[in-house]
Amino acid sequence: MNQRTTIDLEQGWDFMQRGITKLKSILEGQPEPQFSSExxxxxxxxxxxxxxxxxxxxxxxxxxxxxxxxxxxxxxATVLPSLREKHDEFMLRELVKRWSNHRVMVRxxxxxxxxxxxxxxxxxxxxxxxxxxxxxxxxxxYQELNGKVRDAVISLIxxxxxxxxxxxxxxxxxLDIFVExxxxxxxxxxxxxxxxxxxxxxxxxxxxxxxxxxxxxxPDYMLKAEECLKREKDRVSHYLHSSSETKLLEKVxxxxxxxxxxxxxxxxxxxxxxxxxxxxxxxxxxxxxLFSKIPQGLDPVANRFKQHVTAEGTALVKQAEDAxxxxxxxxxxxxxxxxxxxxxxxxxxxxKYLAYVNNCFQNHTLFHKALKExxxxxxxxxxxxxSSAELLATFCDNILKKGGSEKLxxxxxxxxxxxxxxxxxxxxxxxxxxxFYRKKLARRLLFDKSANDEHERSILTKLKQxxxxxxTSKMEGMVTDLTLARENQASFEEYLSNNPAxxxxxxxxxxxxxxxxxxxxxxxxxxxxxxxxxxxxxFKEFYQTKTKHRKLTWIYSLGTCNINGKFEPxxxxxxxxxxxxxxxxxxxxxxxLSYQEIMTQLNLSDDDVVRLLHSLxxxxxxxxxxxxxxxxxxxxxxxxxxxxxxxxxxxxxxxLPPVDEKKKVIEDVDKDRRYAIDASIVRIMxxxxxxxxxxxxxxxxxxxxxxxxxxxxxIKKRIExxxxxxxxxxxxxxxxxxxxxx
Amino acid sequence: MIxxxxxxxxxxxxxVNPDDIVMLVLAWEMRAETMCEFSKxxxxxxxxxxEIDSMEKFKKKIPILRSQLKDEDxxxxxxxxxxxxxxxxxQKSLALETGIALWQLLFAEFxxxxxxxxxxxxxxxxxxxxxxxxxxxxxxFARTVDSTLSNYDAEGAWxxxxxxxxxxxxxxxxxxxxSDE
Numbered sequence: 001m002n003q004r005t006t007i008d009l010e011q012g013w014d015f016m017q018r019g020i021t022k023l024k025s026i027l028e029g030q031p032e033p034q035f036s037s038e039x040x041x042x043x044x045x046x047x048x049x050x051x052x053x054x055x056x057x058x059x060x061x062x063x064x065x066x067x068x069x070x071x072x073x074x075x076x077a078t079v080l081p082s083l084r085e086k087h088d089e090f091m092l093r094e095l096v097k098r099w100s101n102h103r104v105m106v107r108x109x110x111x112x113x114x115x116x117x118x119x120x121x122x123x124x125x126x127x128x129x130x131x132x133x134x135x136x137x138x139x140x141x142y143q144e145l146n147g148k149v150r151d152a153v154i155s156l157i158x159x160x161x162x163x164x165x166x167x168x169x170x171x172x173x174x175l176d177i178f179v180e181x182x183x184x185x186x187x188x189x190x191x192x193x194x195x196x197x198x199x200x201x202x203x204x205x206x207x208x209x210x211x212x213x214x215x216x217x218x219p220d221y222m223l224k225a226e227e228c229l230k231r232e233k234d235r236v237s238h239y240l241h242s243s244s245e246t247k248l249l250e251k252v253x254x255x256x257x258x259x260x261x262x263x264x265x266x267x268x269x270x271x272x273x274x275x276x277x278x279x280x281x282x283x284x285x286x287x288x289x290l291f292s293k294i295p296q297g298l299d300p301v302a303n304r305f306k307q308h309v310t311a312e313g314t315a316l317v318k319q320a321e322d323a324x325x326x327x328x329x330x331x332x333x334x335x336x337x338x339x340x341x342x343x344x345x346x347x348x349x350x351x352k353y354l355a356y357v358n359n360c361f362q363n364h365t366l367f368h369k370a371l372k373e374x375x376x377x378x379x380x381x382x383x384x385x386x387s388s389a390e391l392l393a394t395f396c397d398n399i400l401k402k403g404g405s406e407k408l409x410x411x412x413x414x415x416x417x418x419x420x421x422x423x424x425x426x427x428x429x430x431x432x433x434x435x436f437y438r439k440k441l442a443r444r445l446l447f448d449k450s451a452n453d454e455h456e457r458s459i460l461t462k463l464k465q466x467x468x469x470x471x472t473s474k475m476e477g478m479v480t481d482l483t484l485a486r487e488n489q490a491s492f493e494e495y496l497s498n499n500p501a502x503x504x505x506x507x508x509x510x511x512x513x514x515x516x517x518x519x520x521x522x523x524x525x526x527x528x529x530x531x532x533x534x535x536x537x538x539f540k541e542f543y544q545t546k547t548k549h550r551k552l553t554w555i556y557s558l559g560t561c562n563i564n565g566k567f568e569p570x571x572x573x574x575x576x577x578x579x580x581x582x583x584x585x586x587x588x589x590x591x592x593l594s595y596q597e598i599m600t601q602l603n604l605s606d607d608d609v610v611r612l613l614h615s616l617x618x619x620x621x622x623x624x625x626x627x628x629x630x631x632x633x634x635x636x637x638x639x640x641x642x643x644x645x646x647x648x649x650x651x652x653x654x655x656l657p658p659v660d661e662k663k664k665v666i667e668d669v670d671k672d673r674r675y676a677i678d679a680s681i682v683r684i685m686x687x688x689x690x691x692x693x694x695x696x697x698x699x700x701x702x703x704x705x706x707x708x709x710x711x712x713x714x715i716k717k718r719i720e721x722x723x724x725x726x727x728x729x730x731x732x733x734x735x736x737x738x739x740x741x742x
Numbered sequence: 743m744i745x746x747x748x749x750x751x752x753x754x755x756x757x758v759n760p761d762d763i764v765m766l767v768l769a770w771e772m773r774a775e776t777m778c779e780f781s782k783x784x785x786x787x788x789x790x791x792x793e794i795d796s797m798e799k800f801k802k803k804i805p806i807l808r809s810q811l812k813d814e815d816x817x818x819x820x821x822x823x824x825x826x827x828x829x830x831x832x833q834k835s836l837a838l839e840t841g842i843a844l845w846q847l848l849f850a851e852f853x854x855x856x857x858x859x860x861x862x863x864x865x866x867x868x869x870x871x872x873x874x875x876x877x878x879x880x881x882x883f884a885r886t887v888d889s890t891l892s893n894y895d896a897e898g899a900w901x902x903x904x905x906x907x908x909x910x911x912x913x914x915x916x917x918x919x920x921s922d923e
Contacts, residue, residue, distance in 0.1 A: 693898070693899030694897065694899075713902055713905070716899075716901070716902045716905075717902050719899075720873065720875055720876075720901055720902065723873070723874075723875045724834055724835070724873050724874070724875065730875065730878070730879075730899075735879060735882055735899060735900075736898060736899040738899075
């Protein structure tokens with residue numbers, strides 16, 4: 001090893017100082033040749049040597065201090081004065097330049113002094129050279145100027161907000177200083193710049209919003225708000241730190257939207273209601289986009305949506321009510337065209353607002369809920385004494401029956417049925433719908449009025465999907481019954497052709513149904529004419545051969561007969577109900593019969609007799625002459641076969657208006673509900689054994705809610721009935737507590 | 743077996759009116775099964791447990807029996823007892839007229855101010871036999887709900903007829919509706 005001569009501090013530093021001065025000249029842009037690798041080597045070696053000399057000639061500590069002082073000296077002598085004399089944008093430019101120079105200086109100096117980093121600094125855990133260099137700038141320049149810089153930046157941002165062009169690259173560079181000065185920590189950016197910038201933003205938009213809200217319509221305001229948000233977002237991507245985006249947008253949203261939400265949504269001629277009223281789909285979509293971003297922002301929008309839909313629906317109900325009350329009083333009970341129109345319109349607004357939910361409101365659950373609640377509100381009101389359940393069932397009937405009022409293509413029918421079933425979801429009395437539906441289905445099936453078997457099955461599938469298998473099992477049974485009945489009829493006809501002796505001489509078609517599936521009807525009420533009794537006997541015999549242990553119940557009220565009326569002018573085939581036929585056949589034996597005689601011979605109630613005699617003597621076809629000849633039937637009337645009767649046609653159908661079944665349906669449903677409530681209470685109590693009254697009612701309502709909305713009083717009555725029947729008892733000490741008695 | 747005639751004789755001897763509520767207390771003491779009847783066993787057993795061996799002692803017992811009605815628990819026992827005692831055997835509920843007569847008797851003693859309105863209501867709006875639950879709950883209602891109905895809870899488990907009664911009282915103006923809090 002060569003013996004080195006010791007370098008003393010003064011001599012060594014003198015050499016270093018020359019290097020540093022050269023560096024400064026380069027930074028200041030003075031003509032100066034670049035450092036060659038030799039220059040660099042010499043500088044580095046000097047430091048190396050001065051640090052590796054034996055104590056007391058190890059100058060590590062002194063050099064470390066001098067390293068720092070070099071920066072301080074340069075900053076104080078050159079950097080700060082140059083910054084202090086500049087302002088605003090010029091100051092910012094100078095700062096960016098100075099910062100960039102400073103970093104060059106740190107890079108070079110820390111290379112010269114590199115040896116310190118390797119041993120001296122590492123061993124003593126001192127701040128590294130790079131850090132020392134940057135800290136000098138931070139302590140001397142940044143600390144003094146950051147407030148001024150921040151204000152300059154913010155003022156530029158505000159200028160840009162007002163539409164001026166600004167040097168975005170400059171701002172980006174300045175803000176990078178705030179980030180870089182933190183050396184990994186965001187504290188300087190956040191505390192010295194961001195906080196004030198956010199505050200300014202809030203103030204800026206608060207000012208703007210307070211003007212806009214007064215001057216602009218709701219759509220214009222929203223357009224501006226959306227544009228502002230877009231610009232702010234753009235601003236972040238161009239020169240703010242990405243971590244500012246959420247905070248910045250939140251501020252803007254708060255000032256523009258949260259603060260004025262109510263005022264904005266309630267603007268009289270352009271607010272939420274007006275937009276909904278005028279179908280401003282685009283504005284509504286914008287409203288959703290904007291308000292979905294603020295906390296609980298959608299609640300008031302959804303609320304107004306619900307109010308609007310409810311109002312529209314209620315107006316439809318009102319319209320239908322008015323139309324109904326303008327109709328003639330006697331026709332009020334029959335669900336007519338007006339109600340048909342009503343359901344159509346309800347479907348239309350459902351389509352419309354569901355589209356709103358799906359498109360404008362992007363399928364958000366809040367809006368689905370609002371739509372549901374609105375429909376539940378007005379759909380359960382009913383129109384002119386008919387419940388919505390009945391209206392829907394009638395609507396379906398009109399679509400599904402032959403010659404209904406709706407003339408639609410197959411696809412349109414499918415689509416409409418789909419929509420009716422959707423509406424059913426809003427009806428709380430689903431059981432009532434089912435009962436009305438079954439009544440009407442029965443008429444369609446039994447009187448061959450169903451237009452299309454496929455549609456019948458398709459709506460049942462839809463109902464099943466929505467309400468469950470239990471809901472449709474009876475209806476499906478009915479449809480299946482009819483298929484079976486057709487097969488049965490075929491084998492009956494075969495039986496007759498094999499047993500000519502048994503043939504009653506009258507064509508007979510029997511539809512055998514399964515009791516449980518069908519609505520209940522009166523049976524065996526009529527005194528059948530002898531000819532028909534033979535038919536019944538004959539069929540019974542045939543049925544015996546097919547199956548044992550099955551009881552046939554005959555429902556004459558649903559039968560039809562084709563009979564020949566031998567009138568003097570010509571013979572006419574009369575298509576009548578079994579009731580009407582039985583009445584007419586009485587006149588084969590007698591010429592004149594009194595009301596009382598007819599009633600006794602037929603064994604029917606007054607209601608039925610009045611109805612059928614009216615159809616035969618007062619309606620379009622007067623097969624019977626009545627004395628006195630009035631428009632109504634009275635118990636003192638006398639009837640006679642009208643042998644002079646004639647008509648253009650050879651075959652006429654004499655309709656017998658059906659009895660209004662509404663009351664019976666409602667009674668039946670009521671009875672079923674009592675059973676359902678009983679069953680539910682017993683089910684609950686069986687598992688719970690002891691339960692408080694409130695809880696019991698709640699669980700019961702929940703269990704039954706899928707089918708109907710049981711009223712609390714009804715539940716209470718059923719509880720008391722179950723107590724009387726010893727299924728439950730009240731706790732001796734607490735009357736609010738019920739116990740299950742096994 | 744002492745039947746109606748016998749009881750009327752007994753009342754004469756004891757110098758009490760057969761309609762006096764004390765006869766109900768006596769029936770309760772004797773654990774009588776049926777109204778207007780004492781079986782031999784009931785009567786003998788009752789007389790023994792009351793330590794009566796002469797007409798004199800029997801007469802003296804009357805005020806003591808009557809005073810038992812003052813005790814709330816005993817009154818409740820007697821009230822509850824009255825339902826089974828007065829209803830037709832084999833029936834689950836009590837005939838309306840018997841019920842009303844008993845209520846008037848019992849609530850005169852208990853001093854329920856709404857008894858007349860109740861009896862009127864039950865005749866007008868119900869007019870059917872009285873279930874045991876209603877019978878038992880009515881005393882509970884009379885005991886706990888004050889006559890202005892201020893502490894009546896419409897959400898409670900009161901039998902529905904009691905809910906209707908409250909509505910009836912409000913409707914007829916006998917009570918004003920609770921001003922909502």
